[in-house]
Amino acid sequence: MNPLSIIRQFVKGLLKENEPYQIALGLSFGMMIGIIPKNNLTAQLLFILSLSTKANIPFLILSIFFFSSLAPITDVVTDKIGYYILTLKSLEPFFTKMYNMPVIPWTDFNNTVVMGGLMLGLSLFIPSYFLFKKFGNYYNLFLKNRVSNSRFVKFLKASWLFEWYFK
Amino acid sequence: MIRWSYLIPRLVFVLIVYLFFYFAFDPLLKWTMIKSLESVFEAKAEIKKVKTSFINPSIEIEELKVGNKNKEFNNLFEFKKLKFALLSKPLFEKKFVINEASIKGLSFDTPRKTSCKIKIKKTEMPEFVKNYMAKAQDFAVDRLGEIKTDAISDIKLEVAELKSVNLLKEIEEKYNADYKNIEEKIDFKKYDERLKNIEKKFEDVKKEKNFIKQAKQASELKKEIDKFYKDFKKDKEEVSNLLNEVKDYYKSLDQARKEDMDRIMSLAKIPKIDSESISRMLLGSDTVNKINDYYSMALEAERYIPDNPKKKVFEEKRKRGRVVNFTKYDSYPKFLLKIAHIDGVLTPQNPIEYSATVENLTTQPSVYPYPLKIKLFGKKDKSEISANSSIDLSTDIAKSVTDLKYTGVKVSNLVYGKDKLKIEIPSSYLDTFVNIKTLGSDVDAEIKSVFRDMELKPYVAITKLDKLNKTIENSLSGLKTFSLDIKLSGKLKSPSLSFKTDLADIISGSLENAFKKEIEKAKAEIREKIDLEINKNKQKIDSLIKAKQSELKEKIKSESDTVTKKLEEIQKSLEKQIKF
Numbered sequence: 001m002n003p004l005s006i007i008r009q010f011v012k013g014l015l016k017e018n019e020p021y022q023i024a025l026g027l028s029f030g031m032m033i034g035i036i037p038k039n040n041l042t043a044q045l046l047f048i049l050s051l052s053t054k055a056n057i058p059f060l061i062l063s064i065f066f067f068s069s070l071a072p073i074t075d076v077v078t079d080k081i082g083y084y085i086l087t088l089k090s091l092e093p094f095f096t097k098m099y100n101m102p103v104i105p106w107t108d109f110n111n112t113v114v115m116g117g118l119m120l121g122l123s124l125f126i127p128s129y130f131l132f133k134k135f136g137n138y139y140n141l142f143l144k145n146r147v148s149n150s151r152f153v154k155f156l157k158a159s160w161l162f163e164w165y166f167k
Numbered sequence: 168m169i170r171w172s173y174l175i176p177r178l179v180f181v182l183i184v185y186l187f188f189y190f191a192f193d194p195l196l197k198w199t200m201i202k203s204l205e206s207v208f209e210a211k212a213e214i215k216k217v218k219t220s221f222i223n224p225s226i227e228i229e230e231l232k233v234g235n236k237n238k239e240f241n242n243l244f245e246f247k248k249l250k251f252a253l254l255s256k257p258l259f260e261k262k263f264v265i266n267e268a269s270i271k272g273l274s275f276d277t278p279r280k281t282s283c284k285i286k287i288k289k290t291e292m293p294e295f296v297k298n299y300m301a302k303a304q305d306f307a308v309d310r311l312g313e314i315k316t317d318a319i320s321d322i323k324l325e326v327a328e329l330k331s332v333n334l335l336k337e338i339e340e341k342y343n344a345d346y347k348n349i350e351e352k353i354d355f356k357k358y359d360e361r362l363k364n365i366e367k368k369f370e371d372v373k374k375e376k377n378f379i380k381q382a383k384q385a386s387e388l389k390k391e392i393d394k395f396y397k398d399f400k401k402d403k404e405e406v407s408n409l410l411n412e413v414k415d416y417y418k419s420l421d422q423a424r425k426e427d428m429d430r431i432m433s434l435a436k437i438p439k440i441d442s443e444s445i446s447r448m449l450l451g452s453d454t455v456n457k458i459n460d461y462y463s464m465a466l467e468a469e470r471y472i473p474d475n476p477k478k479k480v481f482e483e484k485r486k487r488g489r490v491v492n493f494t495k496y497d498s499y500p501k502f503l504l505k506i507a508h509i510d511g512v513l514t515p516q517n518p519i520e521y522s523a524t525v526e527n528l529t530t531q532p533s534v535y536p537y538p539l540k541i542k543l544f545g546k547k548d549k550s551e552i553s554a555n556s557s558i559d560l561s562t563d564i565a566k567s568v569t570d571l572k573y574t575g576v577k578v579s580n581l582v583y584g585k586d587k588l589k590i591e592i593p594s595s596y597l598d599t600f601v602n603i604k605t606l607g608s609d610v611d612a613e614i615k616s617v618f619r620d621m622e623l624k625p626y627v628a629i630t631k632l633d634k635l636n637k638t639i640e641n642s643l644s645g646l647k648t649f650s651l652d653i654k655l656s657g658k659l660k661s662p663s664l665s666f667k668t669d670l671a672d673i674i675s676g677s678l679e680n681a682f683k684k685e686i687e688k689a690k691a692e693i694r695e696k697i698d699l700e701i702n703k704n705k706q707k708i709d710s711l712i713k714a715k716q717s718e719l720k721e722k723i724k725s726e727s728d729t730v731t732k733k734l735e736e737i738q739k740s741l742e743k744q745i746k747f
Contacts, residue, residue: 033180072485079488086491099493102259113488123668 018056018144020136025055027132030063032121036076040108042118074120075113082116193217200228208232208243211283222723225252235276235457236284242279246511247272257499259657273511326700330430333422335704338420346715349409350722352402358730361395369737385741392738403727410716422699431693454653454666500531513545517576519552521545536561543567550575564607571601578598578618587628590643590670595621601656610662612655619648629676643670 027052036043050060067074086095098104108114147153197217204212215230232245251268258264327334368388375381509523523543529535538559545552558567576599580591595618603612625643625715627636652667 052170054168054170075487083489083491094492095491098491100496102256105260109493110493111488112491116488 010072017054018059018136018140020133020140022054022056023059023136023139024129024132025053026050026059027063027135028056028125028129029055030052030060031067031128032118032125034058034067034151035071035078035121036114036117037108038068040111040114041103041106042108042114045107074117074138078116078120080113080116082112082114085115085119086110086112186353193219204231204233205421207286208236208694208724209285210236210243211281211285213670221254224255224258225250232277232279234279234285236283237317238276239282239284240279242275242277242283244273244275246270246274247276251504251507252266252663254499259497261501263329263502264499266506268504268507270507270509271511273509274514276514276516280414280514300439307747327699329427329700331420331427331697331701332422332704334420335701335708342708342715343410344710349406349587351720352406352409358395359400362730362733365391366736367393367742373558388741389738392734392741395734399727399730401721403741406719406723410719420701420705424697427697428694431697448598455483458653458664459653498534500529500534502528502530504528505536509543513552516579517550519550520543521552532560545650550577566607567603567605569601569603571599572603574598588674589626591626592618593622593624595619595623596729605659608659610655610659612653614653614655616651617648618650621647621649623649627674629674635678638680639674642673644678646670646673 029046033043033046033050036046038044051057085091095110098109109118175524194217197214197220200217201212201214202707211234212550213230213232214228216228218227218229228249230247231243231249232588233243235241235243248271249268251265252267315478365388372381372384372388375384504525505527507525507528508523510521513519513521521543522545523541526540527535527537528539530537533535538557538561540558541554542555542556543552552572554569556567556569558569559565576597577594578592578597579594581595583590584594598617598619599614602614603610605611623644623646625640627639627643630636631641649670650667651670654665654667655662657663663666
């Protein structure tokens with residue numbers, strides 16, 4: 001995917017496929033992915049899952065960047081949650097079995113931040129979805145026009161290259 | 168809710184990947200394997216079929232042949248079928264674990280219809296092999312050729328360097344000096360004064376009228392005469408002794424002559440060509456080439472052994488969070504072959520059916536700390552092969568012990584050496600015993616080969632004398648057995664090699680025998696020459712000494728006679744006087 005195509009997709013995403021639920025899905029998935037480390041199968045699977053849904057991609061990406069930047073703060077919480085879960089005696093046989101399964105160790109489930117982030121993300125997913133849905137409505141009512149009328153988008157739309165590319 | 172526009176292209180991609188592996192992976196793997204084998208063995212490699220399965224990960228290789236770079240129309244080895252299955256679970260951790268593998272029909276040195284030569288960058292010969300080959304070539308074949316002149320003709324008798332001749336000159340000088348000294352001592356004029364004194368005292372005795380006084384004076388005079396006699400006798404003896412001393416010069420001359428003889432004879436020694444050099448010349452390059460092949464293979468294998476076997480392979484650094492480890496039921500190294508069963512017919516020439524096992528082959532011995540074990544056994548009629556090897560790389564200092572016994576092997580058309588010294592063995596039986604021990608970077612290996620029931624055709628042209636060459640050839644051609652001992656020791660990277668073969672002893676012995684007579688003859692000639700030189704000088708000194716001695720003796724006699732006569736006269740008169 002060339003840089004122009006990425007911009008096109010991004011702008012397209014900002015202007016189309018921006019139903020409130022789509023924005024909410026994008027932001028919620030982005031939040032989940034953002035708070036966990038990315039170099040593992042868990043993050044990759046979540047990303048594929050989020051892209052497989054009709055989640056708004058620009059908001060997903062923006063959300064990932066935003067929550068990743070908060071990682072130093074969220075890690076303090078997720079590390080503790082993850083450590084608590086991973087050291088639960090009752091779950092030890094289950095985790096040991098997972099640890100000895102093929103592929104599963106690639107998910108880094110035994111990393112405290114991954115486990116904690118996943119648990120925190122899952123537990124916050126539904127509340128955040130509804131919260132972000134409200135943001136979606138707000139965006140469509142007040143921000144969408146501002147974005148489409150912004151100089152940057154206008155510049156892109158006006159450029160002959162952009163037009164040609166969109167054909 | 169589902170974005171099909173995203174999912175469908177990815178599912179298509181997965182399908183394409185699957186189709187690639189289904190249709191194109193096997194040929195691609197086959198090609199890669201052929202190229203790798205060709206790069207390792209520097210000869211053509213062929214594989215008929217490679218079949219892989221991903222559901223139950225397994226590989227089957229059919230009819231693999233690897234050419235022998237040193238024998239264009241021979242394969243180094245070939246096998247009919249190799250089959251193994253990989254454990255799927257470790258594969259997800261990028262670990263290749265084979266519980267059991269089998270190789271059927273593994274044979275060595277099989278003939279091939281097409282040439283196995285390929286254009287490939289040759290592996291550079293290790294430094295120690297290069298050095299050894301240079302040494303073997305440098306060895307003086309020419310020196311052997313020149314051996315005849317070295318031994319006899321080159322011995323030149325330099326008269327000026329002969330100790331005995333020089334000593335004779337010294338004797339002459341010394342004698343001349345001594346002669347002067349003796350001559351001076353023979354001069355008895357110093358006694359004249361004392362004689363005069365005695366004569367004067369004798370006159371006084373005669374004049375004395377008082378008989379008692381006269382008797383007393385006569386007694387004193389007698390005492391003085393006795394003392395004179397005594398001194399005179401002593402001087403005379405001393406001079407005689409000096410004269411006799413000349414005879415002692417010859418004692419040292421005998422010693423010098425002996426030393427001259429020994430020194431010259433040492434130059435005329437029977438040429439000793441040490442057996443090691445001959446062994447090297449005869450069998451060195453062939454054997455070292457073979458060792459070089461195995462050494463190159465060993466170095467290639469070493470590439471797959473991690474530098475630091477103690478490296479912790481599971482330790483991974485994580486920037487975020489902590490890792491909680493759980494019990495790992497099976498931890499495998501990156502590559503592990505638990506056991507491989509191999510069977511086949513060894514070589515077409517020695518069709519020994521054998522079976523072998525290779526156990527615990529791994530690239531990470533620290534993770535799987537069991538020694539690599541290789542066992543092999545095969546027997547047919549009187550031929551037998553057995554090998555046992557244990558290689559432990561899991562400890563800080565890697566150690567290995569390998570024993571190989573390969574007996575009753577029929578070999579034919581072997582050629583060792585070249586040009587001036589060559590032996591052909593049209594047929595023979597060969598027994599080989601190999602023992603290799605390594606400890607860390609040190610190696611200590613001994614390879615003993617015994618050729619028996621052998622036909623041998625020697626070609627010897629190492630000396631300029633045809634007769635001598637023929638003698639050596641004759642002594643070799645009757646040979647029915649000979650042995651070759653190779654010792655390899657020192658550091659693995661640059662071991663030192665030594666060769667020993669009784670063939671070399673035979674050649675050296677033949678040379679020695681052939682030279683014995685000529686050397687004895689030469690020795691007699693040299694002895695004669697030295698004696699001639701000594702006698703020439705000795706006669707000169709002898710006549711000089713004789714002449715001088717008779718002259719001195721004459722002088723002593725006359726001087727002594729004069730003194731003695733005078734004294735006797737005085738003594739007689741004195742006795743006569745006192746009687747009156």
